[in-house]
Amino acid sequence: MKPGKELLFLALGGSAEIGMNVNLYGCDGKWLMVDLGMTFGANEYPGTELVFADLDFIEERKADLIGIVLTHAHEDHIGAAPYFAEELGVPLYATPFTAKLVNEKLEEAGAHVELNVIDHLDRFELGPFGIRYVPLAHSIAEGNALVIDTPYGNIFHTGDWKLDDAPLVGTPATQAELTAIGDDGVLAMVCDSTNVFNPNASGSEGEVRTALIDEVKRHTGRRVVVTTFASNVARLQTLGEVALASHRKLCVAGRSLDRIIRVAKTCGYLSDMPQIIDFETAMSLPRGEVLVLATGGQGEPRAALGRISEGNHQIALEAGDVVLFSSRQIPGNEVAIGRIQNRLAERDITIVTDRQAEIHVSGHPGRPELEALYSWIRPEILVPVHGEVRHMKEQARLGKACGIPKSVFQQNGDLVRLAPGKPGKISEVRAGRLILDGDIISAANGEAIVMRRRLAQNGVVIVVIDGKGRVQVEGLGLPLDEDYADFTAEAREDVAAAVAKLKGGQRHDRDVISEAARLAARRAAKRWSGKQPQVKVILPEG
Ligand SMILES: [Zn+2]
Numbered sequence: 220m221k222p223g224k225e226l227l228f229l230a231l232g233g234s235a236e237i238g239m240n241v242n243l244y245g246c247d248g249k250w251l252m253v254d255l256g257m258t259f260g261a262n263e264y265p266g267t268e269l270v271f272a273d274l275d276f277i278e279e280r281k282a283d284l285i286g287i288v289l290t291h292a293h294e295d296h297i298g299a300a301p302y303f304a305e306e307l308g309v310p311l312y313a314t315p316f317t318a319k320l321v322n323e324k325l326e327e328a329g330a331h332v333e334l335n336v337i338d339h340l341d342r343f344e345l346g347p348f349g350i351r352y353v354p355l356a357h358s359i360a361e362g363n364a365l366v367i368d369t370p371y372g373n374i375f376h377t378g379d380w381k382l383d384d385a386p387l388v389g390t391p392a393t394q395a396e397l398t399a400i401g402d403d404g405v406l407a408m409v410c411d412s413t414n415v416f417n418p419n420a421s422g423s424e425g426e427v428r429t430a431l432i433d434e435v436k437r438h439t440g441r442r443v444v445v446t447t448f449a450s451n452v453a454r455l456q457t458l459g460e461v462a463l464a465s466h467r468k469l470c471v472a473g474r475s476l477d478r479i480i481r482v483a484k485t486c487g488y489l490s491d492m493p494q495i496i497d498f499e500t501a502m503s504l505p506r507g508e509v510l511v512l513a514t515g516g517q518g519e520p521r522a523a524l525g526r527i528s529e530g531n532h533q534i535a536l537e538a539g540d541v542v543l544f545s546s547r548q549i550p551g552n553e554v555a556i557g558r559i560q561n562r563l564a565e566r567d568i569t570i571v572t573d574r575q576a577e578i579h580v581s582g583h584p585g586r587p588e589l590e591a592l593y594s595w596i597r598p599e600i601l602v603p604v605h606g607e608v609r610h611m612k613e614q615a616r617l618g619k620a621c622g623i624p625k626s627v628f629q630q631n632g633d634l635v636r637l638a639p640g641k642p643g644k645i646s647e648v649r650a651g652r653l654i655l656d657g658d659i660i661s662a663a664n665g666e667a668i669v670m671r672r673r674l675a676q677n678g679v680v681i682v683v684i685d686g687k688g689r690v691q692v693e694g695l696g697l698p699l700d701e702d703y704a705d706f707t708a709e710a711r712e713d714v715a716a717a718v719a720k721l722k723g724g725q726r727h728d729r730d731v732i733s734e735a736a737r738l739a740a741r742r743a744a745k746r747w748s749g750k751q752p753q754v755k756v757i758l759p760e761g
Pocket residue numbers: 291293357358359379
C-alpha cells in the first residue's frame with residue numbers, strides 16, 4: 220500500500236489504548252511517522268515490562284518512510300526509538316530537550332540514528348509534508364503539537380497537551396497563535412483523548428506551587444519527602460521554589476531525577492534551582508530544614524521512595540515525617556503504590572496525596588480545554604487518538620456537540636483516508652503488540668507468553684520414560700505438599716499402565732506414546748490437586 224494522491228492517517232499504536240503512540244501520515248507516495256513510543260506492560264505479559272507496537276506495516280515500506288517526528292519526551296512517545304529507529308533507517312526530528320533525552324537512550328542502546336534537533340518554530344519540509352512545532356503545555360518540558368501541511372490540507376496533531384496560564388517552564392502558544400492556525404484552515408485535528416471525562420480544566424502549575432508551599436509549611440519541624448515524575452520539569456521547578464519559600468534545603472534521591480535535572484539545565488531550564496545537598500548533609504540538618512525530592516511515586520520497589528519506605532535508604536524517615544505524592548496514580552500501579560503507602564503508614568509517617576491537597580495537576584486536557592482548542596483550531600475533521608475506546612468515542616461526541624462537522628473513529632491498524640472525499644476507514648492493516656522478553660523482541664501473545672501464563676496458572680508435570688520403559692514423574696507448582704510423593708507414585712503407575720495398554724504399531728509410535736503418557740499424568744494431577752498442569756513427556760532418543 221503506497222499512498223497515492225491523497226492524505227492518509229494510520230495509527231500503529233496509541234489508538235484504543237493509552238500508551239505506545241505510533242502514528243503515520245501518508246501522502247503522495249510517502250509516509251511520515253509521528254512518535255515512536257512504548258508501553259509498560261503492568262504484568263499483562265508475565266516476566267516482561269516493555270511493550271511495543273508491531274511496526275511490520277511500515278518496516279515493509281520503509282523505502283517510502285521519510286522521517287520520524289517526535290512530539291515530546293514521554294516514554295509513550297519516544298520509548299521505542301532505541302529499539303526500532305535504527306532498523307527503520309530514517310532521521311529523527313525533535314526539539315532540544317526531547318532530543319537530548321532520546322540521544323542518551325540511543326547511545327545507551329548503541330543505536331546509530333540521525334537525530335535532527337529542531338530548535339526553532341519555523342516550518343521545515345520532509346517530502347510532501349511541511350512541519351512546524353507548536354509548543355503546548357504538558358507534564359514535561361517541550362510538549363509540542365505539530366502543524367503538518369500537505370497538498371490536501373493541514374493537520375493539527377496536538378500531541379499531549381493542556382492549557383496553562385502559569386506553566387512555569389516553557390512558553391506555550393497563545394490563544395491568538397492557535398486561532399491563527401485555525402484561520403489558515405485545518406482539515407483534521409488529531410487530538411489527545413486521555414482526560415475527556417474530566418468536566419474541569421486540568422489546572423495550572425502555578426496553583427500547584429501555591430498548594431505545595433502551603434502544604435510543606437504546614438509540616439514545620441518534620442522531614443518532608445515529595446515524589447513526582449522525574450520528567451515533569453515544571454514540577455521540579457515548582458519544588459525548587461517550594462524549598463526556597465519554606466526555607467528548606469533541597470535534596471534529590473533517584474537516578475532519573477539526577478538525569479532529568481542535568482539534561483534540563485543543559486537546555487536552559489531550572490537555572491534558578493537551589494543548590495542540591497547530598498544525603499549526608501540532608502540527614503545532618505534539623506528535620507524541618509530539608510525537602511527531599513524522590514523517585515518512586517508509582518510504587519516502583521527499587522526506586523528511592525520504595526527503599527525509603529523500607530528504611531533501606533540513606534534518607535531516613537521517622538514517625539511524624541511526611542511524604543507528599545505530587546503525582547497521579549497511573550492505572551495499573553495502584554497496588555504497588557498502596558504497598559508503599561501502607562509501609563509508610565505503618566511507621567506513622569503522614570501521607571498527603573492529590574486527593575487531600577491540590578498538589579498535582581494533570582498534563583492532559585479536560586473538557587473545557589478541549590472545547591476551547593476546538594473553537595480556536597476549527598477543524599473540519601476530528602480524529603481522537605491517545606485514549607481507550609471509551610475516551611476516543613467520547614471525544615468524538617464532544618467534538619460533534621461543539622460543531623466539528625466530521626469525526627473519524629479509528630483504532631490501531633485502521634487505515635483512514637482524510638482527503639480527498641469523505642473521510643473514513645478504507646482498510647485494515649497489520650497492527651499488534653510486541654514485547655521485550657529478556658533480550659528478545661517477540662509477539663506479545665506468542666507461544667512463550669501463552670505457555671508462561673498456563674504454567675503460572677496450573678504448574679507443570681514432567682514425565683520421563685527411559686529406554687527400559689521405566690517412568691519418572693516430577694511436578695512443579697502443584698499445591699500438594701505432603702501428598703506429593705503419593706501423587707508421583709500413582710502418576711508413575713498410571714503412565715506405565717497407559718503405555719502398556721497400547722497395541723501393535725502404537726507401541727512404536729512416539730506421538731501416540733507421548734500423548735497416552737501426557738493424558739495419564741494430567742488425569743492423576745487433576746485427581747490429586749484439582750489442577751490441570753502442563754505436562755511435558757520426555758521419551759528415550761531414537
Ligand atoms: Zn506526554
